[in-house]
Amino acid sequence: MKKAVSKLIKATMIMGMFLLFSGCGGTKKDSQKENEASPDKIINMMEINEISSMDSGNALDGGSFIAITQVMEGLFNLDADDSIIPGVAEELPEISEDGLTYTLKLRKNAKWSNGMNVTAHDFVYAWQRVVDANYASPSSFLLMDIKNAEAILGGVKQPEELGVSAPDDYTLIVELEAPVAYFTSVMTFPTLFPLNESYVNEQGDNYGIDANHLLYNGPYVLENWEHGNQKWTYSKNDLYWNSKQSNVDKVNIQVVKETNLAVDLYENNELDRAVLSGEFAKQYKNDPDYTTQLDSWVHLIEVNQIKDGEKTIFADENARKAIMIGIDRDHIVNEILDNDSRVAGGVVAAEFVGNPESEEDFREESGILTSYDKVNAQKLWKKALSESETKEFTIDLLASDQDENKKITEYIQYSLEENFEGLTVNISLLPEKSLLDRESNQDFDLLLTRIGPDFQDPTTYLNNYAGDSFHNHSGYNSSIYNELLQKAGELSAKPKERWQVLIDAEHTLLEEAGVVPLYQSANTALMRQDIMGMIHHLFGPPNYYGKIILKDE
Incomplete structure (x- = not known):
């Protein structure tokens, strides 16, 4: 994904997430302790940055967006080649000839982790919340292409007048101010993920403050996280509509900012992917576990x-x-x-x-x-x-x-x-x-x-x-x-x-x-060779663990 030009410039204004989407980690097939005591398939990853917010509407940094993408899902995902594929939406959108109206059909088997269905109303609520001037989302510019978004942020219109509607539970209509060729790719970004209105309202100011005040619709649920934690866990979400795409039961995460520590943890089987730079990149360049990607x-x-x-x-x-x-x-x-x-x-x-x-x-x-x-x-x-x-x-x-x-x-x-x-x-x-x-x-x-x-x-x-x-x-x-x-x-x-x-x-x-x-x-790292399907994206949050297959010995 970083100030008056025109409505359309604001509309496409993007946060380069200078901030931050960052390094990650791999698998721990051999990891001792937890793995030896459990039949579960567990992988151990690293991140370079902490999570600052799990609220998809106000998250700003890469560490947070990476985490949100593991446990929540929007209308569309990206495959290993960064092609747009259906997520909660059943298929790519139907776009009107003038490029202004997007009609999206949602799958009926997408569920929240409390068992409720994910519906078009969840997207309407989430998007209206982002453009509400009283909410002051730092990522509201991502929705500025949508009809009335600028007027709503300017206090001229109400959030309910945003050009997004749900004629029924599984149909979402999006109206734009002007044609935007790349708008479908915008809808892959976490800021446009759905939120369950009743749950968010029930939590109030506590929504997203820790793992116990969140609702999930992605491949994992978040455990053992509260603000400032250096370690947390993604556990398999059995209610996720496509849960069979991965055989991983848990992804343990720890924040590691020093390359030498990452390598030590990797060599001691406490990490399964260690991000490399400098002398360590040179040292391991011929190692069979060495991987690199621009x-x-x-x-x-x-x-x-x-x-x-x-x-x-x-x-x-x-x-x-x-x-x-x-x-x-x-x-x-x-x-x-x-x-x-x-x-x-x-x-x-x-x-x-x-x-x-x-x-x-x-x-x-x-x-x-x-x-x-x-x-x-x-x-x-x-x-x-x-x-x-x-x-x-x-x-x-x-x-x-x-x-x-x-x-x-x-x-x-x-x-x-x-x-x-x-x-x-x-x-x-x-x-x-x-x-x-x-x-x-x-x-x-x-x-x-x-x-x-x-x-x-x-x-x-x-x-x-x-x-x-x-x-x-x-x-x-x-x-x-x-x-x-x-x-x-x-x-x-x-x-x-x-x-x-x-x-x-x-x-x-x-x-x-x-x-x-x-x-x-x-993105250069050592990674266990029994990890298959880890995806590194070139736009949006870079690291996706939802499709990893951990090979048996």
């Missing part, structure tokens, strides 16, 4: 132009450009990570989405938009200093407290202090929730983060930097960029023209150094 996460630096109500040095475009070309991305990818990650050519990931006519990859068409240039970086920084009353700056570089970020931030600190006179960089590595709080309060100078796609379209990345985007925390507000995004929104019926406008928009964003892309990560 992610669609783009790791980047947000460059804050306004802090405490005052302009920073980075309000000067020269200073931002200096940061952009003053960091050697090849060193980060090849020396620090060395795990099949790639240098980021822009903010839109490679191998993510293709030209609607030629199918050529967006990244290939848009090109490599930035590169390391120490000499010109120093010139740009000196020019920024010459136009500033202050000649010495101490800035904060923030990042989440994952293992790999320590070395990356130290390298960025060294590069900037070495290349730019008068600059001192202080590093703060924070837990994910603290980092999100600092980011949303615009309390940083530079912030190392990442964005991931919520649906399969370049705007899932690009709209994060629109002037009025909920996820734009750096003060970047370009009239040229905003106009290009607005134009793209108006060209929904002309995909070829729209595609070129989106390429132009990315070029503008990078030419103005609105954000500094660094690398596109790879």
